[in-house]
Amino acid sequence: MSEGTELGRYLRARRARITPEEVGLPAGAGIRRTPGLRREELATLAGVSVDYYTRLERGRETNPSPAVVDALSRALRLCEDAHERLHDLAELASGRYTQPQPTTEHTVRESVLRMLEAVRPLPAYVVSRYNHALAANPAARRLMPGLWDWPPEQRNLTRYLFLHPVGRTLYQPWEENVTKSVAHLRAVGGADPESPELAALVGELLLNSPDFARIWARYDVGERGGGSKTFAHPKVGMMTLTYEVMTLARTGGQRLVVYQAPPGTADEAAMLRLEPAARAVAGPSGQEGERT
Structure with a gap:
């Protein structure tokens, strides 16, 4: 089984797709081992501590506030649909998510x-x-x-x-x-x-x-x-x-x-x-x- 929660996997995948140049950061010298942004770079952009963000990605922190989710979304430059998805995953990780009731969704009127x-x-x-x-x-x-x-x-x-x-x-x-x-x-x-x-x-x-x-x-x-x-x-x-x-x-x-x-x-x-x-x-x- 892969490490962490679906929220953590989503954050890692989206972080890997943002380059330093896209968010106004210097690329730095030498070869970057991390695709996209480093954890500390994204944490700084979102205004949270590196330790807190690392725990989010690894599934050790499962209750981010809506304000933190919004800050992460802005740092990751998420579109509206991706922003809503991040909130859904935060709800799921926190245990606040309510399972939808079964429907007859394959029956066409x-x-x-x-x-x-x-x-x-x-x-x-x-x-x-x-x-x-x-x-x-x-x-x-x-x-x-x-x-x-x-x-x-x-x-x-x-x-x-x-x-x-x-x-x-x-x-x-x-x-x-x-x-x-x-x-x-x-x-x-x-x-x-x-x-x-x-x-x-x-x-x-x-x-x-x-x-x-x-x-x-x-x-x-x-x-x-x-x-x-x-x-x-x-x-x-x-x-x-x-x-x-x-x-x-x-x-x-x-x-x-x-x-x-x-x-x-x-x-x-x-x-x-x-x-x-x-x-x-x-x-x-x-x-x-x-x-x-």
Whole structure:
């Protein structure tokens, strides 16, 4: 077992990514044995003693005040999501964290399934807190070839990105997309750090994907919002689509993701080729869904 707490591991990982020059400190002479900032440098920037900070990293101090957490966040130059993650880990280390109640987060409401049909021909799907694909309309199934051929319990978008041969080529650039997906897992994991589902997924990917292990160790944190993605799709070719992410109420973290493209563009034409011709006979997209 690795030393210390998850809070300590997070602090070490983030400290290693900050150079002295970034925070206005001289690099010093000779070769630095420590990647990033030394403990004493970060402690000085945060206004805490070196001994106190060392005990935080090693898990011997487990009750930092919110003011100390904020000071460490500023010293580490954390973004908003990473700052919230640091507070979550401090709560967890102190024992003040309250375990969320179990939810039916893999059950998609009928009203949401009807929404997936209502937005056609736009590709749309529903994912769980930990990126498990729960339901999709026909265009969304065709957007991610091979994902829906997996058994329902394996249909996870992060798993698809790292372990499916199409998933490793579909999203361009691949490294940027998988980094964001892993950062999302880090962010939502702070809300339920004891989740068996998350532990099983991370354990599988650490074992089977050196790329995942490398990116997971960076401790990047970021919630997924809207944006754009470029696809090198094996059937319809290159296209860049914008997407919106909407959190569904009373679902334990389910999100509805809808893609679109500007009207009259080549991107829209490629996207529309994902929609099957026999739309009139298609019913609401159930959670098991059709295979593509």
